[in-house]
Amino acid sequence: MSFQGEQHPGVETPPAETEGFRLNHTMLRIKDPRTSLAFYTRVFGMRVLRRLDFEEMQFSLYFLGRPETGETLPEDAGERTVWTFSQRGLLELTHNWGSEEKAGRLYHDGNAEPQGFGHICFSVPDLDATEAWFDANDVEFVKRSDQGKMKNVIFVKDVDGYWIEVVQADRLSALGDQASR
Known part of the structure; x- marks a missing residue:
């Protein structure tokens, strides 16, 4: 029998209805896409896989990942959107337009009080x-x-x-x- 996960109080057997569920991405709000994209692409070697703009709501989403060597990504934007939302372990950077004009750090890092x-x-x-x-x-x-x-x-x-x-x-x-x- 293959490893089925550690057992601890509160752990339940995954229901059949959850078959195929996977964690796709984690989202962080960013102040300035120029500096955040420079950091993640230069320092961590990530690539922007897809950018989605929502003009009516005034924000953009940048999905970053690290495709495997030789992996081919769809050229067509719609197909690449579908491909992006089927991946594992992506980072979504959310930019609320105009936030780059505000002074100081805007978002709680979760490690200062109150922790989250x-x-x-x-x-x-x-x-x-x-x-x-x-x-x-x-x-x-x-x-x-x-x-x-x-x-x-x-x-x-x-x-x-x-x-x-x-x-x-x-x-x-x-x-x-x-x-x-």
């Missing part, structure tokens, strides 16, 4: 090289890989102050409570 949303996470192939890359690109650190109680985990901030966890998967096998293995 915490962070997004990227897995990287080489944590040490990534940490050096962040230094070379003046990325703001919350925590470096050798700091704090959780070693081999980096936290940085994006241009809007949202926290980003960065991990190297093969360095995390001993993370957390090992009794639950």
